[in-house]
Amino acid sequence: MTPNSLARRLIDRFQHGLPLCAEPYQAMAQALGCCEAQVLDCLQHLQVAGTLSRVGPVFEHTRAGASTLAALAVPEDRLHQVAARVSQYPEVNHNYAREHRYNLWFVLTGPNRAHLDNILQELEHDTGLMPLDLPMLTAYRIDLGFALETTP
Known part of the structure; x- marks a missing residue:
């Protein structure tokens, strides 16, 4: 093989x-x-090779505690520095750049909403940037996957 x-x-x-x-x-x-x-x-x-970013579970956020999608509008010259700071939190399970005014997006998951609020406040204090907090209101299960092998 x-x-x-x-x-x-x-x-x-x-x-x-x-x-x-x-x-x-x-x-x-x-x-x-x-x-x-x-x-x-x-x-x-x-x-x-950059093909795979992580191997691990994705938890149903309501069973894991609390979760939110957050974004920051980061000056381009600080993007790597701020992304590294965000990634220091074990509660961050996705962190990626986007081409938008809000150019750094991440997902926080923690035991409760107060815990997430504390992290967002710490990030605002540490970076001087106000996080955009977008908690999920309605869940949609997509369960996306892509077949790479052809089957007869």
């Missing part, structure tokens, strides 16, 4: 439904017919 073939099969099979067990990478390898080291090497290669 070539590294490219393994990457495609890995992404196809595990875009959804990562194994919930003590050794998930071993379970993934078993399902793909390879060894755990190959899975880990493949994931590392995808991350280094």
Whole structure:
């Protein structure tokens, strides 16, 4: 199995439904017919190449506590500095640049709304920028995935 073939099969099979067990990478390898080291090497290669940003769960926000989408209007010359500051919080599970006045967007998840408010206040204090706070009012489950392998 070539590294490219393994990457495609890995992404196809595990875009959804990562194994919930003590050794998930071993379970993934078993399902793909390879060894755990190959899975880990493949994931590392995808991350280094910029193809994969993270492997991990996405929680239903109402079960995890509280969640909000936030944005900052960051001067271009400070974008990397402010993004690095935002990413220091373990509560941030997405952080990305956009071409817009509000050019840095991130998702915060925490135990309760007060916790999120504290983080937003800290970020405002530390950066001098006022976060745009956009809590979800209605949930829409998209569950998006893309097939990479063709099936007959």
